[in-house]
Amino acid sequence: MKYIVRIISLKFIFITLLPVHCLSGSSQQGMTLEQSLTTAEVNSPSMKKTRLNLIRNQENLNAQNAALKSQFALTLNPLNYTQSREFNNLISDYNTYNATESFGTFSVMQPIKLTDARISLSNKFGYTDSYSEYSGTTTKGFNNNLSISLDQPLFTYNRTKLTLKELELALENAQLNYAIQLLGLERQVAQAFYYVYQQQQSLDIAKQAYENMQQSYAVSKNKVDAGISAREEMFQAELNLATTKSDYENALVSLENAKDDFKLMIGVSIYDEIIVLPNIAVDTVQVDIAFAIDQGLANRMELRQREIDIEISQFDLIQTKSLNEFKGNLGVTFGLFGDNKNVKGLYDNPTDNESVALSLSIPLWDWGERKARIKASEASIESANVSAEEEQNNIVLGIRKIYRNLINLQNQIVIARQSVTNAQLTYDLNLEKYKNGDLTGMDLNIFQNQLSEKQLSYTNSLISYKLELLNLKIQTLYDFEKKQAVSPVMTLDK
Numbered sequence: 001m002k003y004i005v006r007i008i009s010l011k012f013i014f015i016t017l018l019p020v021h022c023l024s025g026s027s028q029q030g031m032t033l034e035q036s037l038t039t040a041e042v043n044s045p046s047m048k049k050t051r052l053n054l055i056r057n058q059e060n061l062n063a064q065n066a067a068l069k070s071q072f073a074l075t076l077n078p079l080n081y082t083q084s085r086e087f088n089n090l091i092s093d094y095n096t097y098n099a100t101e102s103f104g105t106f107s108v109m110q111p112i113k114l115t116d117a118r119i120s121l122s123n124k125f126g127y128t129d130s131y132s133e134y135s136g137t138t139t140k141g142f143n144n145n146l147s148i149s150l151d152q153p154l155f156t157y158n159r160t161k162l163t164l165k166e167l168e169l170a171l172e173n174a175q176l177n178y179a180i181q182l183l184g185l186e187r188q189v190a191q192a193f194y195y196v197y198q199q200q201q202s203l204d205i206a207k208q209a210y211e212n213m214q215q216s217y218a219v220s221k222n223k224v225d226a227g228i229s230a231r232e233e234m235f236q237a238e239l240n241l242a243t244t245k246s247d248y249e250n251a252l253v254s255l256e257n258a259k260d261d262f263k264l265m266i267g268v269s270i271y272d273e274i275i276v277l278p279n280i281a282v283d284t285v286q287v288d289i290a291f292a293i294d295q296g297l298a299n300r301m302e303l304r305q306r307e308i309d310i311e312i313s314q315f316d317l318i319q320t321k322s323l324n325e326f327k328g329n330l331g332v333t334f335g336l337f338g339d340n341k342n343v344k345g346l347y348d349n350p351t352d353n354e355s356v357a358l359s360l361s362i363p364l365w366d367w368g369e370r371k372a373r374i375k376a377s378e379a380s381i382e383s384a385n386v387s388a389e390e391e392q393n394n395i396v397l398g399i400r401k402i403y404r405n406l407i408n409l410q411n412q413i414v415i416a417r418q419s420v421t422n423a424q425l426t427y428d429l430n431l432e433k434y435k436n437g438d439l440t441g442m443d444l445n446i447f448q449n450q451l452s453e454k455q456l457s458y459t460n461s462l463i464s465y466k467l468e469l470l471n472l473k474i475q476t477l478y479d480f481e482k483k484q485a486v487s488p489v490m491t492l493d494k
Contacts, residue, residue: 030277033193036266040189043267047185050178057174061167068111068160076104077126091134099130116160117152144346147335147353154328157318166315169308176301176308183474190470192262194463196276199255201459205452206244206251212431213244216444219435228437236441244448280462284410285469285480289403292476296395299477299485303395306388313384317377324363324370331357395475402472409465416458423447423454 041047083098103126110119124145131138153159220237224230263270297303335353338346363370430447433439473479477486 029272029274031274032277033190033279036189036193036262036276037186039268040185040266041182044185044265047178047181050174050181054171054174054178057167057171061164061171064164064167068113068164071109073107073109074104075107078102088134093134096133097130099128101129102127111160113160113164115152116158117150120149120151122147122149141339141341142343142346143337143339145335145337145353147333149331149333152330152332154330156322156325156327162315162318166312169311173305173308176305180301187467187470187474189266190467192258192265193276194278194467196255196258196262197278197280198459198463199251199258200275202456203248203251203255205455206248209448209452210241210244210248212427212448213241213445216431216434216441217241220441223437233441240441240445240448243445278466280466283481285406287403287406287472287480289400292399292403292472292478292480293396295476295478295485296399297392300391300395300475301477302391303388306384306391310381310384310388313377313381317374317381320373320377321370323373324366326360326362328358328360331355331359399472399475402468402475405468406465406472409461409468412461413458413465416454416461419454420451420458423451427451 080101080103081099082101083096085094085096087093088095103124105122105124107120107122109121111117112119122145125142126144127140127142129138129140217237217240220233224234259274260270262276263272263274268274333353333355336347336350337353338348338350340346340348427447427450430439430444434441434444469481473481473486478484479486
């Protein structure tokens with residue numbers, strides 16, 4: 001299965017900077033989860049490093065493909081002067097020799113992917129002016145050496161194909177790693193996003209409790225002033241009011257800290273004022289556990305990574321088997337050499353140059369090194385197979401656990417919702433009792449704390465359910481809320 005991940009820089013930068021500019025232009029701007037994810041993908045340091053690794057692997061593959069095309073080279077030596085006196089075995093005497101040369105070489109080398117061979121075409125053209133003391137003569141003239149050669153390895157594996165395949169797998173693995181990290185980033189951002197929302201709700205609940213306590217304090221003060229209640233009741237009302245005010249201020253500090261951490265994670269300025277705008281509404285999502293497991297086993301990118309690990313281990317085995325192997329090499333060269341005082345007459349009397357060379361490498365004894373290394377490589381392949389099987393089991397277990405958690409969380413949401421309703425009714429009834437003098441301020445504070453606790457529990461149960469649905473999407477690469485598959489796709493804009 002092919003996995004593609006979109007990295008469209010201009011589009012992402014535009015979408016990312018849009019909310020950031022909006023934040024800078026107003027006192028406080030809402031940010032959705034989708035905007036947070038887009039911003040984090042562009043600005044997250046871990047995603048930046050993963051993208052750079054992806055680019056590195058892509059360019060390595062591009063370079064290898066370019067290396068399989070014809071390679072052209074031109075070497076120029078405008079001046080090469082030599083003078084030396086050496087003992088010449090041919091004449092059994094010393095001879096002084098000097099020469100002035102000027103030449104250039106043009107070559108074309110073409111790798112052959114199919115057979116791992118190299119075909120080279122070379123043409124060396126030059127001019128030589130030389131003098132030898134022994135012969136007493138000076139030779140001047142042009143020369144040209146045109147040749148074509150073939151270098152073909154024998155009885156061994158195709159190194160060109162193997163290198164290309166390794167780079168292709170490295171790129172695919174980098175693409176998979178990017179997509180996996182992107183899904184992991186989605187989980188991290190969602191957790192931080194909902195944590196900010198949780199703190200926002202805590203602040204609202206603390207504010208509501210503070211306002212309620214202000215009302216009850218006013219009632220208590222009026223009753224004490226009218227002589228209906230004892231002065232001690234006023235002391236308790238003041239303590240309750242101070243406590244709820246402190247809780248409200250603590251909630252405000254916790255919210256600001258959570259927002260700073262969130263802004264740092266997604267990569268926006270910590271001076272921007274934001275609030276999160278989640279879609280916290282929860283609809284019951286029906287999940288077929290068998291279908292979910294099938295989706296996970298069919299789509300999870302970690303399984304493909306384990307397959308890549310197995311293939312790479314098999315490549316290592318191929319390379320290990322080539323250690324101290326019987327192999328050969330065939331070299332064939334055909335050439336035409338010509339020289340003349342004039343350029344036009346270079347090939348008036350040409351000379352053929354041919355050579356054929358066959359070499360064989362025959363290992364005799366390596367003291368068991370090759371056999372031991374092959375066993376080590378085979379053990380690595382078996383280990384990779386075990387890891388692939390373990391990954392499958394982990395995927396199944398993870399999906400099963402999430403499925404059970406979802407069912408449990410659905411029940412908890414129903415209970416938490418009813419608990420909030422009951423706590424609100426209880427508080428309202430006891431507030432009337434307090435107003436009528438049938439309840440103390442200490443007792444009313446207990447019911448207020450119960451209401452705040454139930455409201456927070458309900459919010460937490462909704463957030464837990466949304467995060468568990470996200471975990472299910474990441475584990476199966478299927479969105480059960482939208483009833484559609486998730487397909488991370490990787491394309492690099494040039």
